[in-house]
Amino acid sequence: MRILLLSQFYPPVIGGEERHVRNLGRALAQRGHSVSVGTFMHPGSPETEFDGAVRVRRLRGTVQRLSNLHADSERRHAPPFPDPGLLLALKRLVAEERPDIVHAHNWIYASFLPLRLLGGAPLVVTLHDYGLVCARKNFMHLGTHLCDGPRLAKCLPCATAHYGAVKATATTLGNWASSFVARRVVDRFIAVSHAVARHTGLTGGRTPYEVIPNFVPDDVGVLGSEDPCLRELPKNGFILFVGDMMRLKGIDVLLKAYARLERAPPLILIGRRVADTPTAFPPNVRVFNNWPHSAIMHAWHRSLFGVLPSVGPEACATVIMEAMASGKAVVATDVGGMPDLVDHGETGLLVPPGDPQALARAMQSLLDDRTLLAHLESKSLARVGRLKAGAVVTRIEQVYRDVLRPAASRVEPPAKQCSGEPSC
Known part of the structure; x- marks a missing residue:
């Protein structure tokens, strides 16, 4: 398969989610898939580079350029609504990479939704947090106690306490709109825990999803040289x-x-x-x-x-x-x-x-x-x-196959679509 992973951050910016995407890309490449990653541009990093067998493509978005919107210049987050510059960059990236499937992580998925609506590659979204329903992503009301569920009258004051009034309004309303579309457009959600599935409203709903945890590499227990x-x-x-x-x-x-x-x-x-x-x-x-x-x-x-x-x-x-x-x-x-x-x-x-x-x-x-x-x-x-790659990545591959199977049945026979390229 040709797989495009979308992640707002990627090494050298590193955290749990970034490490997961990197490990997933490497594991998929080791299994014979063609893997590329679309991520935000990072100062000092080239637009295109290889991380082992994984091609990393760095993109620029409109919101990312507005430095005054971000508290941390190293982590200029994707907005929870389509970013015009990022949408165009993703469109060019998809045309060049021609993925069979797009697997997005975090709010960067929102900028791919218009492309999916226009018939783009099937979209899988991993939910590493509660961002599908929570503008602050942590499902903690006012940062003090567990939220009992999203309501606009409650979410706006909570987000305002964190972002300020203007950013909170844009973030909350944009997230609600993207979530509404995503539940109808995303081909499969992957929730990293049963709590994520439950609190984001996937449990008991009609949106297709799987609960698949994050993972660690198979050799994670092998120690290298001492620092x-x-x-x-x-x-x-x-x-x-x-x-x-x-x-x-x-x-x-x-x-x-x-x-x-x-x-x-x-x-x-x-x-x-x-x-x-x-x-x-x-x-x-x-x-x-x-x-x-x-x-x-x-x-x-x-x-x-x-x-x-x-x-x-x-x-x-x-x-x-x-x-x-x-x-x-x-x-x-x-x-x-x-x-x-x-x-x-x-x-x-x-x-x-x-x-x-x-x-x-x-x-x-x-x-x-x-x-x-x-x-x-x-x-x-x-x-x-x-919880190691050998077990978990196999489950993610099966999600890809399940998503692609109905998609393949909807297209015309290859002979009618072939453009004459060697990969056709």
Whole structure:
């Protein structure tokens, strides 16, 4: 198949979603598919380059050029409505790449919708968050509690608190319009967890969808050379948190829970500092920023166990998969996509979100009961196979085939359409 992946960001801009798209492209190419990626232009990167066997095409959009609209110049997000410049760029890209299928990630899909309406290639959209119904994408009302569902009178004030009135109105109304069209035009949605499918209204609706988690590469547990930054880790075991150090990720809850522990080993935090990152940390808590992914994998191997105490409904936390692939248990919150990944009492422990006392009890139980910890570790390593590329990419390929099968039955015989080109 000729597959075009659309992602608003791609390395060197890196995050969980970008790493997923890169890993997916590489895995599909290894299986013999012709894979290209359409992504936003990044300063210092060429318009066209190869990332292994994957051709990367960098595009410019109208909204992307308006720097004053973006809080982070490194991450100029795609709008949730068709961007005129991006639409034209995608039209040219599709004409050149001639994909059999387009697989979009995040709001960049909105700029492809007009092309799909005009008979473009079948469109698959992976929902890595709640952006189909939530202008803030996190399904947290006013950033404080789980939303009970979209309503315009509620969504506009919530978005305004985050974006400001003008951007909030454009984002919310544009997202509602694109979502309405997408539910009728997208050939298949892929929700990365049952929580995403449920909260975006796919469950029980008529829109075709599959629940397929993110994945980690098959060789994710194979460690490379050690980075010098690893010398900063404690010699003995430690508790590990990896992610943005923000309230939504439960960083405040974690620090309160850690203060309750008896005979606590060091707590290591690796991730980005953001606007609401605490400015001070308790003794025995060490904070590291901007570590390379290879170093983080070494840190997982050296840790006692991981903790991910998010108060918001994480869609599908890749860090949990990386911990499992390293043979580590995780204490996580029973919210969002966490229960899809963590089997309570088997591969980790689940606790209520926002409850430092419950989190402390779960962490203390793993510190005190090493037999339980060893059981969770062995089960994690045994079950992570279902979250590796070999298992998950096969399911994504089947989605492509299912989508293409009815599309093929609608076209005329090839002899009537052939243009005489070798690939025809």
